[in-house]
Amino acid sequence: MSASGSLATGFDRRPWLLLSPALVSVALLLVVPAMFIVVYSFWLRTATGADQVTFSLDNWREVLTDPFYRDILIQTLRIAAISTITCALVGYIPAYYIAYAPTRHKTLLLVLLMLPFWVSYIIRTMSWINILGVSGAVNGVMLWAGIIDEPIQMLYNEVTVVLGLVHFLLPFMILNIYVSLDGIDRSLTDAARSLGCTGWQAFREVTLPLSVPGLAAGSLLCFVLGAGTYITPMVLGGPGDAMFANLVFEAIVTQLDWPLGSALSLLLLALLSALVLVYSRFLGIDQIAKSFR
Amino acid sequence: MSLAWTAIRFGTLLVYLFMFAPVAVVMLLSFNANQFGSFPMEGLSLRWFVALIENDAIVRAFQTSLVLGALTSVISTTMGVLAALAMVRYDFPGKRLISTALIAPILVPEVVLAVALLLFLRALDVPRSFFLLLMGHVIFTLPFVVLVVQARLVGIRRDYEEAALSLGANAFQTFREITLPLMLPAVLAGMLFSFTISFDDITGTLFWKPGGVETVPTQIFAMLRNSISPEINALGTVMVVFTVALPLLGAALARRVSARMTTGR
Numbered sequence: 001m002s003a004s005g006s007l008a009t010g011f012d013r014r015p016w017l018l019l020s021p022a023l024v025s026v027a028l029l030l031v032v033p034a035m036f037i038v039v040y041s042f043w044l045r046t047a048t049g050a051d052q053v054t055f056s057l058d059n060w061r062e063v064l065t066d067p068f069y070r071d072i073l074i075q076t077l078r079i080a081a082i083s084t085i086t087c088a089l090v091g092y093i094p095a096y097y098i099a100y101a102p103t104r105h106k107t108l109l110l111v112l113l114m115l116p117f118w119v120s121y122i123i124r125t126m127s128w129i130n131i132l133g134v135s136g137a138v139n140g141v142m143l144w145a146g147i148i149d150e151p152i153q154m155l156y157n158e159v160t161v162v163l164g165l166v167h168f169l170l171p172f173m174i175l176n177i178y179v180s181l182d183g184i185d186r187s188l189t190d191a192a193r194s195l196g197c198t199g200w201q202a203f204r205e206v207t208l209p210l211s212v213p214g215l216a217a218g219s220l221l222c223f224v225l226g227a228g229t230y231i232t233p234m235v236l237g238g239p240g241d242a243m244f245a246n247l248v249f250e251a252i253v254t255q256l257d258w259p260l261g262s263a264l265s266l267l268l269l270a271l272l273s274a275l276v277l278v279y280s281r282f283l284g285i286d287q288i289a290k291s292f293r
Numbered sequence: 294m295s296l297a298w299t300a301i302r303f304g305t306l307l308v309y310l311f312m313f314a315p316v317a318v319v320m321l322l323s324f325n326a327n328q329f330g331s332f333p334m335e336g337l338s339l340r341w342f343v344a345l346i347e348n349d350a351i352v353r354a355f356q357t358s359l360v361l362g363a364l365t366s367v368i369s370t371t372m373g374v375l376a377a378l379a380m381v382r383y384d385f386p387g388k389r390l391i392s393t394a395l396i397a398p399i400l401v402p403e404v405v406l407a408v409a410l411l412l413f414l415r416a417l418d419v420p421r422s423f424f425l426l427l428m429g430h431v432i433f434t435l436p437f438v439v440l441v442v443q444a445r446l447v448g449i450r451r452d453y454e455e456a457a458l459s460l461g462a463n464a465f466q467t468f469r470e471i472t473l474p475l476m477l478p479a480v481l482a483g484m485l486f487s488f489t490i491s492f493d494d495i496t497g498t499l500f501w502k503p504g505g506v507e508t509v510p511t512q513i514f515a516m517l518r519n520s521i522s523p524e525i526n527a528l529g530t531v532m533v534v535f536t537v538a539l540p541l542l543g544a545a546l547a548r549r550v551s552a553r554m555t556t557g558r
Contacts, residue, residue: 012383034401118540119533
């Protein structure tokens with residue numbers, strides 16, 4: 001009997017049996033916990049450190065009106081946006097090269113592009129300490145060349161946070177742009193050229209607009225991943241460079257103020273989900289799944 | 294080759310340098326004989342790797358990461374493969390919604406996922422434990438397994454299975470003799486992928502791990518708090534070799550196994 005044979009006789013249980021372990025896990029480990037922290041965010045932390053079951057808007061009022069949180073939120077969005085734009089500008093070049101260049105090394109370049117995904121985030125982040133730190137490579141070279149007399153501290157500011165994020169996010173961007181470029185029908189640019197376009201015009205009028213889905217998918221991924229991180233600011237940032245996820249980490253792990261931590265993480269979730277929803281409304285979420293093929 | 298291509302080529306080279314140079318420096322410095330592990334290098338030495346083996350905390354972190362990664366990969370690949378089979382082989386109502394649900398754990402920021410799971414299990418009186426860590430890693434790696442396995446399954450044609458069925462094999466025989474060998478590379482890819490993601494994870498792990506338990510990434514993170522030492526670089530090198538060499542080895546193995554199983558033993 002074929003898989004579709006039982007459709008005629010009514011409900012086919014087999015796909016649901018196959019799906020049930022995964023769906024039950026998603027429900028129990030993600031959906032229910034997410035609903036739980038919604039409830040939790042209305043509870044209160046008492047002076048003794050216990051949770052008080054109640055319905056209070058205090059956490060939400062604090063999170064939404066305190067300028068401290070607002071400033072860090074703006075800072076987070078700014079850092080994520082700068083990192084994403086940098087990734088798009090820098091990432092387009094290799095993506096274009098891999099897709100179109102007359103090169104024998106296409107496979108090698110693609111395999112190399114996957115390598116960073118296998119190297120731990122923490123190692124890629126901390127590697128910059130070896131480059132820019134007081135005893136790092138750049139200072140070493142400058143001291144040796146006599147450009148400076150004493151090592152300069154280049155780390156622990158917003159620039160190094162952005163640098164670390166770009167380094168972490170760039171492969172996602174390149175891969176998404178590449179997938180998009182690779183799917184463009186070559187005869188379209190050829191047609192544009194034969195109709196008198198210069199190479200640059202053909203790129204601007206044909207290739208670039210057709211690669212927008214990849215650019216958008218890459219940007220969404222980079223922005224969401226960038227805006228949700230707390231590791232990079234902790235390793236490469238200074239005291240003033242905290243991002244929103246650092247607040248969540250502080251509230252939950254350090255201060256043990258779980259109701260406040262719930263409200264903070266829900267606000268982050270709401271903002272980033274709104275972005276994902278707007279995106280999938282216009283472009284569809286399938287574009288992101290394409291880079292796995 | 295035109296000027297424009299030369300510029301694009303040069304740009305590509307620079308971007309690849311940017312992506313790989315820092316990690317290369319980590320690996321280079323881990324062989325540094327200099328006692329502060331900084332530039333200039335004063336010759337090659339394996340002393341920092343010896344120091345790793347002699348450090349109990351690091352050895353323990355490595356064991357924890359290995360066990361956690363292995364369990365995560367078995368559980369999440371089992372669930373992921375079953376789900377991917379359903380998604381590729383069947384049509385059913387609500388498929389789009391199910392597809393979104395299956396990748397939901399990576400659409401939600403990992404920090405939020407970590408907080409929700411931690412607080413929910415605490416409310417059920419499950420404290421921070423290895424179990425919580427395992428559940429967290431399973432749910433976080435599941436979407437990657439589903440996406441990877443699904444992408445490979447789409448490429449396996451139904452004809453072979455239908456041929457086996459029409460030649461008299463029952464459903465189980467068909468699965469064992471035809472479907473399983475054909476999808477073995479996909480299963481291995483899912484296992485490797487989930488193992489590596491679990492082995493490398495730090496964002497969720499810092500929330501979920503019980504006090505006193507460290508994985509390799511959280512151990513590196515804790516050591517960074519003091520200062521960057523050559524030992525951290527050596528640990529980073531071991532981890533890179535581990536998570537990069539393993540998939541390459543696995544890919545080669547998968548190709549050989551599937552070749553043998555499809556050409557008949």
